[in-house]
Amino acid sequence: MVDCAAGSDVDAGRDGTRVNGLKVALLQVSYGDDEPLRDRVERVSQWVRGLEPTDLVLLPELWAHGGFASASWRTTAELVSGQTIAQMASVARETGTWLHAGSVIEKADEGADRGSEGRGLWNTSVLLSPQGEVHKTYRKIHRFGFGDGEPRLLEAGTDLAVVDLEANSGSVRVGMATCYDLRFPELFRQLGDQGVEVVLLPAAWPMPRVEHWRLLGRARALENQTWVLQCNTAGTHSGVEMGGHSQIVAPTGEVLAELGSGEGALVAELDLDLLKRVRADFPVLADRRLSTLGY
Numbered sequence: 001m002v003d004c005a006a007g008s009d010v011d012a013g014r015d016g017t018r019v020n021g022l023k024v025a026l027l028q029v030s031y032g033d034d035e036p037l038r039d040r041v042e043r044v045s046q047w048v049r050g051l052e053p054t055d056l057v058l059l060p061e062l063w064a065h066g067g068f069a070s071a072s073w074r075t076t077a078e079l080v081s082g083q084t085i086a087q088m089a090s091v092a093r094e095t096g097t098w099l100h101a102g103s104v105i106e107k108a109d110e111g112a113d114r115g116s117e118g119r120g121l122w123n124t125s126v127l128l129s130p131q132g133e134v135h136k137t138y139r140k141i142h143r144f145g146f147g148d149g150e151p152r153l154l155e156a157g158t159d160l161a162v163v164d165l166e167a168n169s170g171s172v173r174v175g176m177a178t179c180y181d182l183r184f185p186e187l188f189r190q191l192g193d194q195g196v197e198v199v200l201l202p203a204a205w206p207m208p209r210v211e212h213w214r215l216l217g218r219a220r221a222l223e224n225q226t227w228v229l230q231c232n233t234a235g236t237h238s239g240v241e242m243g244g245h246s247q248i249v250a251p252t253g254e255v256l257a258e259l260g261s262g263e264g265a266l267v268a269e270l271d272l273d274l275l276k277r278v279r280a281d282f283p284v285l286a287d288r289r290l291s292t293l294g295y
């Protein structure tokens with residue numbers, strides 16, 4: 001059963017219209033261990049095709065390959081040009097929307113750099129343009145698992161991902177981060193320093209720590225005065241219950257819209273001018289004392 005939540009207006013104009021609105025949909029995909037990868041990719045493709053028109057769709061971390069299915073990552077890993085992203089690129093083209101396809105287990109192409117630990121595998125997020133082109137990729141920098149899972153099997157990403165995208169409402173600068181990255185404020189500060197207005201954060205965040213997820217998303221949005229779009233998974237797989245509670249947080253730290261713990265779509269329109277007003281009205285970032293603190 002798919003729930004739909006429409007975001008309430010944080011700052012609607014007097015007549016309810018938006019000056020500079022970016023319409024987004026976050027799909028909180030639920031899955032267990034029984035659904036084959038290709039079936040899930042097909043199911044989610046149909047879901048995106050059936051959405052009302054939006055500027056941007058965001059999918060969760062590793063929704064196809066399994067957020068905690070580390071035992072199978074080596075065998076299911078794909079090139080960025082592989083089947084999963086190729087299918088999602090077709091969906092982006094058909095629907096004419098920006099599609100952040102969540103993340104995949106990326107394997108290195110033959111003869112390509114395999115990373116500093118030589119493993120040739122990454123947790124890679126892929127942002128597709130409405131023309132179905134790979135617009136930007138981001139390899140997760142902070143690996144989760146405390147010595148197991150990601151740090152044992154995957155390479156750590158080394159590069160920030162900041163990119164402009166042209167939407168109906170105009171150009172918007174987005175930054176990419178993934179799940180556990182949310183615990184590292186310095187990454188979000190750097191994205192903010194590069195002019196990011198909207199952070200796109202796919203995740204496979206477990207239920208036992210879902211309050212950390214909610215709190216940290218609000219903190220990252222408030223302290224950097226950016227939008228933070230957090231898209232989590234739902235369901236239980238590999239013995240881990242996912243936390244759901246995807247949320248859209250405004251640059252004020254307020255939650256514009258959120259989901260519960262089951263599968264669902266979060267659809268909302270972001271007033272991008274709100275960010276400019278918040279920064280003008282409360283210019284806290286201008287009061288940083290970086291040299292005093294040794295930066």
Ligand SMILES: O=C(O)CCC(=O)C(=O)O
Nearest residue numbers: 144179180204205206209
């Ligand atoms: O930080 C957490 O509690 C969860 C992180 C996580 O599950 C991940 O990065 O995949």
